[in-house]
Amino acid sequence: QSVLTQPPSVSGAPGQRVTISCTGSRSNIGAGYDVHWYQQLPGTAPKLLIYANTNRPSGVPDRFSGSKSGTSASLAISGLQAEDEADYYCQSYDSSLSGSVFGGGTKLTVL
Amino acid sequence: QVQLQESGPGLVKPAETLSLTCTVSGYSISSGYYWGWIRQPPGKGLEWIGNIYHSGSTSYNPSLKSRVTISVDTSKNQFSLKLRSVTAADTAVYYCARAHSSVAPPFFDYWGQGILVTVSS
Numbered sequence: 001q002s003v004l005t006q007p008p009s010v011s012g013a014p015g016q017r018v019t020i021s022c023t024g025s026r027s028n029i030g031a032g033y034d035v036h037w038y039q040q041l042p043g044t045a046p047k048l049l050i051y052a053n054t055n056r057p058s059g060v061p062d063r064f065s066g067s068k069s070g071t072s073a074s075l076a077i078s079g080l081q082a083e084d085e086a087d088y089y090c091q092s093y094d095s096s097l098s099g100s101v102f103g104g105g106t107k108l109t110v111l
Numbered sequence: 112q113v114q115l116q117e118s119g120p121g122l123v124k125p126a127e128t129l130s131l132t133c134t135v136s137g138y139s140i141s142s143g144y145y146w147g148w149i150r151q152p153p154g155k156g157l158e159w160i161g162n163i164y165h166s167g168s169t170s171y172n173p174s175l176k177s178r179v180t181i182s183v184d185t186s187k188n189q190f191s192l193k194l195r196s197v198t199a200a201d202t203a204v205y206y207c208a209r210a211h212s213s214v215a216p217p218f219f220d221y222w223g224q225g226i227l228v229t230v231s232s
Contacts, residue, residue, distance in 0.1 A: 002156065033215055033216060034214045034215060034216065034218075036216075036218040036219075038157075038219075044224075045206055045222040045223065045224055045225050046149075046157065046206070046219070046222055047222070048218060048219060048220050051211070051214065051218040051220070052213075052214045052218070057220065089156065089157055091157075091159075091216065091218065091219075092216060093215055093216035097173060097174075098173055099159060099170065099171070099172045099173060100159040100162075100172075100216045100217070101159065102149075102156055102157040102158065102159065103156070104156045105156040105157070
């Protein structure tokens with residue numbers, strides 16, 4: 001069980017907006033450590049989606065956005081498309097565990 | 112274009128040592144950045160194993176630290192993972208990745224395709 005909690009699954013219809021939460025504690029997100037997000041399409045390696053809470057790497061559509069507040073972070077996907085169907089993971093650092101940690105992952109289904 | 116490629120045995124016997132190498136192309140390891148290993152058991156989530164800087168300094172997941180060694184060979188532009196005393200619980204897809212350390216924690220911006228390592232007799 002990860003110290004970063006994500007919902008196991010979320011779903012939405014094409015064109016809709018969905019959010020994926022990443023809930024931590026005072027030893028990780030709440031301590032000020034950055035949160036990064038990755039997208040993993042079926043059978044492929046993870047791909048960096050958002051880094052340092054809100055920043056998109058070059059080539060990532062602006063439909064994807066990140067935010068962070070207190071002990072939680074969120075990934076929002078607007079204008080949902082079929083190709084967004086994937087697993088999404090958050091990553092941060094935990095001072096109690098002295099290392100990088102990933103959330104358990106969230107499976108996004110596009111209805 | 113930075114590319115990473117994992118290589119090594121796909122099958123390891125219990126109690127033996129898992130050894131993987133990541134070959135980097137399109138970027139010289141000695142130029143900087145951290146380089147990391149992440150694994151994913153079948154059907155499960157991601158687990159950070161550890162990172163190494165081009166100078167050789169390392170950081171490891173405390174839960175694996177007693178069994179893990181990550182090393183770098185700048186002359187071959189490669190870095191490697193050794194995981195000792197493996198059990199079936201170490202069966203996973205192992206990814207190598209470049210870790211961008213401008214923030215805390217470093218984020219992984221380039222990934223290898225992954226290699227499935229099965230621990231079985």
